[in-house]
Amino acid sequence: MRELFRFFPDSASSISDAVDALYLWLTTVSTIMTLLIFLAIGYFAIRYRRREPGEVPAPVLGSLRLEILWSVIPFLVMLSFFTWGTYLYFHSQTSPKGGMEVFITGKQWMWKIQHPSGPREINELHVPIGVPVNLTLASEDVIHSFYVPAFRIKKDVVPGRLNRVWFQATKPGKYHLFCAEYCGTEHSGMIGWVYAMERHEYEQWLSGGGGEGSMATRGEKLFQQYGCASCHTMETAGRCPSVRGLYGRQVLLRGGEQVTADDSYLRESILNPRAKIVAGFEPIMPTFQGQINEESLLQIIAYIKSLGVEGGEEVEATKK
Ligand code: HEC
Ligand SMILES: [Cu+2]
Structure with missing residues (x-):
């Protein structure tokens, strides 16, 4: 066939x-x-063609x-x-x-x-x-x-x-x-x-x-390099929310809405932090629009993902 x-x-x-x-x-x-x-x-066209000039068809x-x-x-x-x-x-x-x-x-x-x-x-x-x-x-x-x-x-x-x-x-x-x-x-x-x-x-x-190294390890380097780590310390929340265990979780926003922390949410949080403010925190995070390219963003997201996902299991990226 x-x-x-x-x-x-x-x-x-x-x-x-x-x-x-x-x-x-x-x-x-x-x-x-x-x-x-x-x-x-x-x-x-053939069957019903006009056969004589004066022909009037039946209605x-x-x-x-x-x-x-x-x-x-x-x-x-x-x-x-x-x-x-x-x-x-x-x-x-x-x-x-x-x-x-x-x-x-x-x-x-x-x-x-x-x-x-x-x-x-x-x-x-x-x-x-x-x-x-x-x-x-x-x-x-x-x-x-x-x-x-x-x-x-x-x-x-x-x-x-x-x-x-x-x-x-x-x-x-x-x-x-x-x-x-x-x-x-x-x-x-x-x-x-x-x-x-x-x-x-x-x-x-x-x-x-x-x-x-894996995408997550490269992401971790970028996380240090761009100074994310200085605000987002891993352990206690403090002035900034911890990104550990963030991936896949429901995040409560200022104003009461909830969003799922998926790839798109993380990407937006980095490029346009003011679009969605996490409840209980001040909008002090600078925007990284135009400073981090898409390839690196994917690595940073992979890193955040590797810090644990909802449900506690670690993802593929870190096990390898
Ligand atoms: C000046 C301190 C500061 C720096 C630097 C900073 N952030 Fe943030 N970040 C915050 C604060 C405060 C919030 C919570 C308020 C908000 O949503 O904007 C936040 C929110 C986030 C969130 C959403 C967290 C959640 O719980 O939903 C992500 C993801 C994030 N930052 C990633 C990054 C990454 C990646 C970098 C580096 C490229 C970075 N941040 C740099 C202060 C900072
Ligand atoms: Cu093309």
Whole structure:
């Protein structure tokens, strides 16, 4: 089947076959509908053509039942795209538990990729097959879009926010990675490869990579370097809230609202501390907007995460 339809890229993720099936359904239904319409036009044009100049056709009285039938049936058929599409969309947006994390920063004109345990790569992404991979996407400058056709995933990478998308590779191989949002002169060069590897090969690759320490260790250095540590001492709260055990917790804000301390909240707390003030503290934290790049922010967030998450367990990043 797939050999017949070479216009599809490789099918190498847990959702790619489902996406293709929907696409085929869409194409088939559209083709059949188009054919039916054109055949009907042709047939009626001939069958009911004017045969003599003075001909007056018999008046046609409508049939309510027929009208309803030919409205409702196509409506239901078209609605199938919507239902099926919605189901797939939500499936592709909600990552299963227990996946691994990878952090990606788009920058004119390259992809910078960090693995929590240490390795960093540019325009290359190594992943094991059979494991859900959660991507956190940030942009240093303009809108990019992370696109891997063989996995049927595409997610915009928008400055000022962290987007998430996940995939699970099913077939070892080397797959194209594109930027799918025009982002300037060398947009067409903002490409790379995703290497999907057998589990043991991936482990081997991991152990060979980096020597610079995990994302969390790099984050810890930045935490010292930018003077965060001088205010946020780890032990007692004092003038500043402790960031230990912060990740994933509900934070009470001045004004009574609650927010979950997720990646986006931490990012905002650092770049724009006044947007949300923690209850019981004064807004004395300086903004770090324009001083810390997205790549470093992800490392600082990884560090805060490594200080414990809600529920007490330590995260992957620190165990390695
Ligand atoms: C001058 C002292 C000071 C410095 C320096 C400082 N902070 Fe803060 N930070 C605070 C205070 C006070 C709060 C609580 C009030 C608020 O929400 O703005 C806070 C809040 C936070 C929060 C939210 C905490 C929570 O419990 O929800 C995070 C995360 C954070 N800071 C991270 C950092 C990081 C990372 C740095 C370094 C890049 C940093 N801070 C530098 C004083 C500081
Ligand atoms: Cu781009």
